[in-house]
Amino acid sequence: MAARKKIREAINVLFTYKEQDRFDLFAAFPSVKNFFLNRRNLFYIRSLGDISFTAIILMGLFGPQDASRNISLFLAWGIWWTGVVLSWFIVGKFWCGICPFPGIGRLLQKMNLSLNLEPSPFVRKYSLHFSVFLFAAIIWSESVTNMKNWPMGTSFLLLSILLGATILGAIYKGQAWCRHLCPLGKIIGAAATISMIELRPDHGKCKTCKTFSCKKGSDDAPGCPVYLGAFNIRNNVDCLMCGRCVSLCDKDSPSLRLRNPFVELILNKGRYITCSYIIPFLMGSQLARFVQHAAWYRRAETALFDSNTITFTFLLALGFGLFILIQKAGATLFGITEDPSFGKFSPMVPVLVPLAFTGELVYRLDYFLANAGDLIPTFGRQFGINLEGLYVSVPRPVIYWICLLSLSMGTASSAYVLHIFNTRDFEGVIEKKRYYALHGLVLLLFTTYAVLFGNYIAS
Numbered sequence: 077m078a079a080r081k082k083i084r085e086a087i088n089v090l091f092t093y094k095e096q097d098r099f100d101l102f103a104a105f106p107s108v109k110n111f112f113l114n115r116r117n118l119f120y121i122r123s124l125g126d127i128s129f130t131a132i133i134l135m136g137l138f139g140p141q142d143a144s145r146n147i148s149l150f151l152a153w154g155i156w157w158t159g160v161v162l163s164w165f166i167v168g169k170f171w172c173g174i175c176p177f178p179g180i181g182r183l184l185q186k187m188n189l190s191l192n193l194e195p196s197p198f199v200r201k202y203s204l205h206f207s208v209f210l211f212a213a214i215i216w217s218e219s220v221t222n223m224k225n226w227p228m229g230t231s232f233l234l235l236s237i238l239l240g241a242t243i244l245g246a247i248y249k250g251q252a253w254c255r256h257l258c259p260l261g262k263i264i265g266a267a268a269t270i271s272m273i274e275l276r277p278d279h280g281k282c283k284t285c286k287t288f289s290c291k292k293g294s295d296d297a298p299g300c301p302v303y304l305g306a307f308n309i310r311n312n313v314d315c316l317m318c319g320r321c322v323s324l325c326d327k328d329s330p331s332l333r334l335r336n337p338f339v340e341l342i343l344n345k346g347r348y349i350t351c352s353y354i355i356p357f358l359m360g361s362q363l364a365r366f367v368q369h370a371a372w373y374r375r376a377e378t379a380l381f382d383s384n385t386i387t388f389t390f391l392l393a394l395g396f397g398l399f400i401l402i403q404k405a406g407a408t409l410f411g412i413t414e415d416p417s418f419g420k421f422s423p424m425v426p427v428l429v430p431l432a433f434t435g436e437l438v439y440r441l442d443y444f445l446a447n448a449g450d451l452i453p454t455f456g457r458q459f460g461i462n463l464e465g466l467y468v469s470v471p472r473p474v475i476y477w478i479c480l481l482s483l484s485m486g487t488a489s490s491a492y493v494l495h496i497f498n499t500r501d502f503e504g505v506i507e508k509k510r511y512y513a514l515h516g517l518v519l520l521l522f523t524t525y526a527v528l529f530g531n532y533i534a535s
């Protein structure tokens with residue numbers, strides 16, 4: 077009976093938009109809290125991650141370079157990255173809590189082999205631009221090198237992230253790479269703003285705190301790896317959800333909570349600078365990626381020196397520019413971009429976020445569903461065992477409809493954000509015809525995505 081009540085409460089919080097309503101998962105399910113309190117749990121998961129990533133990297137570097145005979149590709153792009161993308165919507169940045177990339181840097185710090193410096197003002201000031209640039213470089217190189225079919229390239233990509241995290245771990249204290257530079261962390265953080273889970277402190281308890289051990293650590297345990305501490309968490313962008321502060325705090329302040337997935341998005345109204353860059357780039361890159369197999373893309377390629385690199389780079393830049401314009405045009409149409417109580421904001425960012433991240437999800441899901449049935453036969457080919465009989469094919473129409481359904485949910489979410497703006501935060505402020513025009517813009521974007529993705533999947 078009590079369990080049913082808890083589930084009812086949780087569902088209520090999840091599906092009703094109330095800014096302040098939260099469902100405390102630690103209070104309702106103590107086993108969830110125990111999971112974070114027992115640091116060994118995360119250690120075991122991380123160790124599993126270390127072993128898996130080492131295997132992927134080694135297979136990519138030294139295994140067959142024929143995509144149909146190397147499972148490292150599907151493990152990296154199909155299982156790992158699709159899994160991370162899917163996890164954004166549910167557990168937010170939880171991947172960062174178990175990510176193996178900062179492992180060697182942490183080890184160097186434990187062995188006193190790190191300079192242990194504070195991140196410089198230069199790093200703090202320019203890191204966002206650099207990490208967006210790195211993210212752009214990943215998307216660009218993934219497409220122009222056809223990395224999903226290039227095992228060694230995939231290993232190089234993973235090694236470059238590992239190298240970045242290790243070098244910064246050897247220079248700076250904590251996980252400076254994760255806080256300031258990691259391109260994956262930035263996109264996961266931006267996506268986590270629509271997650272249904274958050275880790276937050278009880279500010280009442282933190283007010284009387286004298287130790288701030290969640291940030292500083294204790295004699296036998298280091299503090300927050302990204303220099304936040306639970307009392308500083310205001311959003312899902314920077315916190316890694318590693319749960320270290322849960323075990324460090326002696327006042328039982330941090331808790332994991334379920335929430336309506338729109339509350340953070342709507343509350344912040346596009347004021348995170350990370351999202352203002354990431355969203356137009358992500359959407360622009362999706363358009364460029366979806367048209368890569370179109371007949372006219374081939375013609376454009378012929379016209380542009382027969383170079384996929386030049387054509388894709390051109391389209392990527394065009395897509396980015398187009399979505400910057402859409403973001404600005406949408407804000408103009410919205411009619412208000414400054415509020416006396418919270419200053420300047422960017423209203424189109426929260427409207428576009430759900431569509432942008434479901435766009436990414438369908439791109440990844442397509443790869444996962446199209447290749448999942450070939451995993452076992454690929455394993456057989458790689459290790460000389462005949463497993464061809466175990467091949468399973470997912471029909472393309474099934475993939476298309478699953479992806480279209482996901483895109484429709486993203487579009488409905490974008491429309492819902494507009495609805496909340498119009499009925500709550502900016503009630504009576506947005507002119508009716510402008511409000512409908514904004515819905516028209518969202519619908520136009522959905523149609524564009526659906527058509528381009530339909531062509532992409534059919535090619």
Ligand code: SF4
Nearest residue numbers: 172175177254258261
């Ligand atoms: S920020 Fe990057 S390196 Fe750090 S934990 Fe997240 S994905 Fe891993």
Ligand code: SF4
Nearest residue numbers: 282285289290325329
């Ligand atoms: S989370 Fe705990 S340790 Fe951190 S400031 Fe609050 S009460 Fe203090």
Ligand code: SF4
Nearest residue numbers: 300315316318319321
């Ligand atoms: S605030 Fe807590 S959960 Fe977030 S990164 Fe810091 S220690 Fe980890």
